[in-house]
Amino acid sequence: MSEIPEEFVSRKRYRRERLARTEAESLLESKSRELFEANKALSEHSSRLELAVQERTEELQRALERAEAASTARSRFVATMSHEIRTPLGGLLGMIDLLTLDEQDPNKLELLNYAKAAGNALSRIVNDVLDFSKMEAGVFVFEEEHVDIRALVESVRILSNSHEKGANRTIIAKIDSSVPKLFLGDATRIRQVISNLVSNALRYSTEGPITLRASATPHEKGVLLRVEIEDQGIGIPEEKFTSLFKDFSQIANPLTSAAQGTGLGLAICKRIIDGIGGNIGVESCPGAGSTFWFELPVAVVSAMQSDDVEQDIQDTSPIATNIAGKRVLIAEDNIINQKLLLTYAARMNLQAELAENGHIALEKFAPGKYDLILMDVAMPEMDGLEATRRIRDTWPAQSIPPIFALTAHVMDAIEEEARLVGIDRILSKPIPFAELQSALEKALSRPLPDSTEAAPAKADPAASTKPTLLDWMAPEVAEKLLEFFSHDGLDDLALKFVSDTTSRLDKLVAADSAGDDEEVRVQAHSVKGACLALGFEEMADWASQIEHRKTHLANASVSETAHKLSAKVAELETILRR
Structure with a gap:
């Protein structure tokens, strides 16, 4: 077999390698073009994506602006509706x-x-x-201030007696010593929650006491405050618990139709407690009553001390309660409210002058001319806040009397602005006569003149010797109650005490005659609590003697002590009805 020339093999290898290189170059060119096209497509896609993102961002920004505008409009609507509803309702x-x-x-x-x-x-x-x-x-504002839970609970307990179903019900307050004297929180909102829960307990139960308890346990923030309101009502099935705190929700029971509620009370309570960082819930079973509770972590400002009560400083200066003759400027544009406030002022024997708007009030004001100004917030030409600002900008502070704002607006919406312009106090419409009188008495009262000063020419010389309700009350109790009641309101409360205590003493005497010691103790305990709430210390001591079967220490029987109490109550009634 003949050999293949080496030159032929070299040419054949060369052609094969050249072909392979050509194919490789062609493939590389093809892949390069594909990569170029892919990069071009990616670049175009990236541009489209950037444009889409930009358009979406602009759309979201417009949506946010629309939402903010809607929120502002809704807030304005709430404030307007508050004013428009409360103004005629107040009238x-x-x-x-x-x-x-x-x-x-x-x-x-x-x-x-x-x-x-x-x-x-x-x-x-x-x-x-x-x-x-x-x-x-989103206009519900939460504040942080010093909270005295004991005073707060006592005010709720006392004011609940004026509830249409609270007159003959016993509300027991038990505040554990673990609860700090003062802590940081929103006193107004906490009071609102407790008041709503107590009001619900009164409306959804027909008998038995309402027990309000507060206790505290250590917490990383300070303490965990727990407040419970227990009633003796018909109870709630466990499967209904989750519906209780929903908006517009009521649990069907025989008392629901008579309760006349919106189904918002508990929902509002939950939103408040959630808003201030707490939890709210309920424990109940049918036929055994319900206990609504909330827990709230709070920072302690002042812990309880064993001698806190003795260390309280009391102002012993006698305070004048008669505001007759005081000069008041009433700035109000609503005709009904004008008539109402002028009539209220006449009832209090005040010298009242009317200004139909803030501009007229500003024109009428002069230092020393008025003892107090009642300034409506929403008025034409010039509103009450602007009029107040101009008064304070024009005259020195010491020459300006207290200025009270009257408003039917959402109070949160004007509170900060009112403070900035110099409003001394905000009164929310509708304002009852007794509440307005109490506010004016507190602002206008002053120390009585010394005994060495001459008495007015027409004064009744025997008037100062006649005992009054305040003479019967422990001074510290009277002072605390006068923070919440006018003098007329306190008289009404005392008359309710007279009626209720008279009835209970009759039951007590009958139970004593029948040998029912437990009923005697229950009635005596209730009478004692009512006496202590109003500062009638001597009567409380007599009731305590009956409750603990210690009347023999005063050389008297249960019946004799009860009759002594009845005589004292009758004497109080004579003073109140004089």
């Missing part, structure tokens, strides 16, 4: 109050009381709806 309730003060016919008084109860129910519904709307609109 309605005020006129009913005025008619009640003059009416002597029992049948007409009964009708007026029904009308007032309906008006108060409407006021509660309006307040619930407005509170709920404020929360939805």
Whole structure:
């Protein structure tokens, strides 16, 4: 076999390698083109994506601006509706109050009381709806201040006696010593939650005491405050618990239809407690009552000390309660409210002058001319806040009397601005006669003149020797109650005490005759609690003797001590009705 020339093999290898290189170059060129096209497509896609992101961002920004505008409009709507609803409602309730003060016919008084109860129910519904709307609109503001839970609970307990179903019910307050004297929190909102829960307990139970307990346990923030409100009502099935705190929710039971609620009370309580960092819940079972509770971590400002009560400083200066003759400027544009406030002022024997708007109030004001100004917030030409600002900018502070703002607006919405312009106190419409009188008395009262000063020429020389309700009360109790009641309101509370205590003492004497020691103890305990709440220390001591079967220490029987109590109550009634 002949050999293949080497030159031929070299040419063949060369052609093969050249072909392979050509194919490789062609493949490389093809892949390079594909990569170029891919990069070009990626670049175009990236540009489209950037444009889409930009358009989406602009769309989201527009949506955010629309949402903010809607929120602002909703807040404005809530404030406007608050004003527009509360203004006529305040006029309605005020006129009913005025008619009640003059009416002597029992049948007409009964009708007026029904009308007032309906008006108060409407006021509660309006307040619930407005509170709920404020929360939805994001204008529900939480504050941080020093909170005295004992004073707060006592005020709720006392004021609950005026509830339409609270007059003959016992509300027991038990505050554990573990609860600090002062802690940081929102006193107004905590009071609102406790008041709502106590009010619910009264409305959804018909008998038995309402027990309000507070305790505290250590917590990393300070302490964990726990407040419980227990009733003896018909109870709630466990499967209904989750529905209790939902908006517009009520649990069907025989008392629901009579309770006249919106189904918002507990929902509002939950939103408040959630807003201030706490938890709220309920424990209940059918037939055994319910216990609503909330827990709140709080920072301690001042812990309880064993001698805190003895260390309280009391102002022993006698305070004048008669504001007759004081000069008040009333700035109000609403005709109904003008009539109402001028009539209220006449009832208090005040010298009142009317200004139909803030501009007229500014023109009428001069240093030393008025003892107090009642300034409506929403008025034409110049509102009350602007008028107040101009007054304070024009005259020195020491020449300007207290200025109270009257408002039917959402209070949170004007509170900060009112503080900045120099409003001394905000009174929310509708404002009852007794509440306005109490506020004015507190602002206008001053120390009585020394005994060496001459008495007014027309003064009754025997007036100073006549005992009054305040003479019967322990000074510290009287002072605390006068923070919440006018003098007329305190008289009304004392008359309720007279009626209730007279009835209980009759039951006590009957039980003693029948040998029912437990009923004697229960009635005596209740009488003692009522006496202590009003500062009637001597009567409380007698009731305590009966409760603990110690009347023999005073050389008297249970019946004799009860009759002594009855005589004292009758004497108090004579003073109150004089």
